Amino acid sequence: MTTEEPGVVTMRTGCPEVKATVAMDGVHIPNQRPQIVEAKGLSRSRQDSLYEVVSP
Template sequence: MTTEEPGVVTMRTEVGCPEVKVTEAMDDVHIPYQRPQILERKGLSINRQEYL
């Protein structure tokens, strides 16, 4: 799936076959492109640091 064609997946039905584009969304449904949320690492607790 790409930002240019949201909701469209490119796949192959068998090994060596040409690629086929399949729409995964219903008609007239807009799929907004959103970047994934960035998660911050919490780090190790003092107890875990001492254990390791």
């Protein structure tokens, strides 16, 4: 997608490129990136469990 054509993707299915609309009419597509969600990680007990069970 580009800012010039929001909601439209360009695909190469063969020699000519094909454009397809992936958004419905009237749907707002934001021009900004989504907020980053940080992963919480694994608890110490889960790390120990994986180490004992998976690593051997």
